[in-house]
Amino acid sequence: MIDAHIHLDQYEDALLPSLLQNLPEQQIEALIAVSMNLTSSMRTRDIAARYPGRVKPAYGFHPEQPLPSEEELTALLDWIEQHAGEMTAVGEIGLPYYSRAEALERGEAWDMAPYIALLDKLLALAARLDKPVVLHAVYEDAWTVCDLLDKHGITRAHFHWFKGPAATVDRMIRRGYSISFTPDILYEQEIQELARRYPPELVMAETDGPWPFEGPFAGRVTHPAMVHEAAAAWGALHGYAIDRAKAVLTANTVRFYQLKL
Template identity: 35%
Template sequence: MYDAHIHLDKYSESKQQHILQNEAINGLIAVAMDYHGSQKLLDLVDHSKVNIALGFHPEQRLNHAEIKEILSLIDNYHNQLTAIGEVGLPQYLKREQPKLNVQPYIEVLEQFIIKAKQYRLPIVLHAVYDDALVTLDLLEKHTIEKAHFHWFKASDDVINRLLTTDYMVSVTPDILWNPKTRKIVSSFPLERLMIETDGPWPHDDFEPHHIHAQLSAIIEEIGHIKSIDTETVNLTIKENTIRFYNL
């Protein structure tokens, strides 16, 4: 069982150990949000279960000096990275700041896409709703083969556009209550799905460091939605993650 998207650097050391010592967890895709988080993840690069992605989360004010440092880290450590990310566009920041100029965020996203192309690494994306359309145009422009839209949700038109690609999506425990997430699972074939906690993001009825419980609940619910037995769901999603991230 793999957690395809977790902010491992945001946990205390004791909570990290709790997660990493769970034998039911085969591995994690640990994504960075900023330069400090990137450095903390690089300290864990030798752990067998930790697979690192470096990036700059878009739901924050752009810091071009920091972004330049992260891009340099990618250059220096690309052989030790599993992916680029988390990167994308500021959907929720735009809602808070309707006058936000999004063009600089698009330009930053493109810089990270170029790095993914340069080093032949998958890219982990925060790109939901109509932001996915802008992102898909950039991915097509740079002929990116592997893209992972995490915690994806969108309109029917955007879902259908993404379905025409080979890119992957992942879902969190909000599959238990969020109709938008349940729709993604209904729309995408099982071979295009991965599962994630986005930890330590809080999900109702779960402790943020109880990764196995969260992933198990997602798998069971995917089985219910798709009328597929839990064992098949678990095995297929595990294989999807291994294949996509070359684990």
């Protein structure tokens, strides 16, 4: 299988060899490794160079952090363009739903305009480079992101660990956008309901590692091989045998990211 979304740069250096060297024995063929900012993108690139063919790098700016300065953004955009040939996707990019919610809960003001402007520039770059995008966009933010995708004519959009209202889900399905499920599909009813509804041909499996999970995964370091359990749970919701579920999700990921394995 393929882990369609993981933050390898967020793992400790000492853990990476044990995480990545044994992937063939874990029946994991490749990983889509996303990035947080320029420093993170550089580290992701270095990791991918150490594990060629296995780690497929994506470069971007995660929205759940302070905005970059103009100089920092220019440096990131220039760097991404310079390394576009080795890049699988632009990501992780999106809008800061959780940071905004926490700020509003503290009674602080929040201006979304600069975050939307940042995403607009990153999507413009992805469109110019003809690269798919990996999106952090949940709940009401996803509708705004759909508007921006329409603006830039981007059709290869991957909303990772998505949650959102029915109207947004319907719009995403009509556009043919992809989503991915993490191991929380084993124990989150909201995620299971979305999994039943979303077309199987538009679905992938991810871990979002090193993010930790609950339920049967409590206390375990998040490992790419957990996508096997996510796939089995997703397949059960559709009445698929485990092998068929894994095959469908893997084929979807290969097709979406145009991977050469």
